[in-house]
Amino acid sequence: MPKTKDKNKAAEHLPEIEIxxxxxxxxxxxxxxEREIIVREIFEIHDHFDVDELYLRLRNKGKKLSKASIYRTLPLLIDCGLIQEVYHEDGHMHYEHVYGHEPHAHVRCLECRKVEEFTDQRIKEIEEHISKEFGYRLTGLRFELLGYCPDCLKKQYLS
Amino acid sequence: MPKTKDKNKAAEHLPEIEIxxxxxxxxxxxxxxEREIIVREIFEIHDHFDVDELYLRLRNKGKKLSKASIYRTLPLLIDCGLIQEVYHEDGHMHYEHVYGHEPHAHVRCLECRKVEEFTDQRIKEIEEHISKEFGYRLTGLRFELLGYCPDCLKKQYLS
DNA sequence: TAATAGTTGAATTTCTTTTACAATTACTAA
DNA sequence: TTAGTAATTGTAAAAGAAATTCAACTATTA
Structure with missing residues (x-):
């Protein structure tokens, strides 16, 4: 069996697909x-994504499936804990991978609109505290810090 | 000057209005x-709110202003730091007061959809860490924990 | 008091997301 | 392997949120 075939085989066994x-x-x-194509494409994106971006990526690869299918598949992926809604911006929802990612926060610059990720041990501590103290079973989190990044502060847009 | 008048006067000097x-x-x-009516109504709501709720509250009080005015006023209130978008649910945005409120997190039950607030000293610590370490000037945060509340867990909807 | 510029409501538009429906297809069990 | 069934698909339409256009109106300034 040629090497390239092996590579493809490996790609077919993404843990996300199995889940x-x-x-x-x-x-x-x-x-x-259709669902397989959508899920594979989503896990080839290594960043936040939205429905339109996903749809266009698939179109550009010659995969002609409908947006309705994407809209129908996303809730399934959320439900099984593979992705989550991260933030609603520019009039539509944005998503990110969850599986294999540590809980983290996003820092968003209100000027240049850049979004950076960072982790902090305390996020997990807070989760654990809520679980134990309030009796919740937690399955996800969204943590977003809003402000102005050092670059934009330097550019004197803001003081 | 009668007492009731004093009371009303006091209401007119809400710090939110001055800001x-x-x-x-x-x-x-x-x-x-119109803007004054909208802002006063918003600060009489002591909970999360959305455009429709706000509009209906005003209508029920006989204040007939348009939704367009509400949609136009909200960004102003966000911009001056009085309110913020908290979460997008049921197809539309929900807002909360910021002025006079400590940074806090929301815990949302995915079953009964209840939202509880809680504070944790570590949230502020994380903010400070980001400000200092990454050089951001932070102006707001959203922190949402998703899961199942003890009541719903008990009801065996989920195990 | 007139001129200017911002604001309003109503209606319209844009855009996202959901849904109805008929045709198609994946799975199940014989 | 092959029906039978129930889920899924794409298309088009619908629903709904949010933004915008525009003429009438109004607060502010000169």
Whole structure:
């Protein structure tokens, strides 16, 4: 078997796909080609993404599936804990991977609109505190800090 | 001057109104009756709110102003730091007061959809850390924990 | 008091997301 | 392997939020 085939094989066994398949079957749903294409594409994006970006990436690769299918697949991926809504901006929702990512916060510059990620041990501590103290079973978090980045502060847009 | 008059007077000097007025004038904008009505109503709501709720509250009080005015006023209130977007749910944005409120997190139950607030000293510590370490000037934060509340866990919806 | 510039409401538009429906297809069990 | 069934798809339409256009109005300034 040629090497390239091996590579492709490896790509087919993304843990995300397996988790999705398990979820789909547990729910009595169907693992369709459309869903597979969408999920694979999402996990090739290594950044925040939105429906339009995902749709255009697929179109550019010649995959002609409808936006309706994307809109229908996203809640499934959220439900099985693979992705989550991160923030609503420019009139639509933005998503990010969850599986394999540590809980983290986003710092957003209100001037240049850049978003940076950072982790802090205290985020987990707070989660644990809430779980134990309030009796919640936590499945996700969104943490966003808003302000102005050093570059924009330097450029004297703001003082 | 009768006591009731004093009470009303006091209500007129809400610090939020003064902050809004200052902002409006600093920007060369106008403090109109519509804006005043909207801002006063917002600060009579002591909870998260959305455009529709605000609009209906005003309607029920016989204040007939347009949703367009609400949509136009909210960004002003966000810009001067009086309110912020908290979360996007049910297809629209929800807001909360910022002025006079300590930074806090929201815990949302994905089953009963209840939202609880809590504070934690570590939230401020993280803010300070980001400010100092990354050189940001921070103006706000959103912190949302998602999961299942003890009541819903008990009801065996989930195990 | 007139001129200027910001604001309002109503209606319209834009855009995101959801949904209805008929055709199609994945899965199940014989 | 092959029906039978129930879920899924794409298309188009619908629903809904938010932004915008525009003429009438109004606060502020000169």
């Amino acid at each position: 999705f398949k398990d979820y789909i079957r547990r729910k009595g749903l169907r693992f369709t080609p | 809004f007025k200052d902002y409006i004038r600093r920007k060369g904008l106008r403090f109109t009756p």
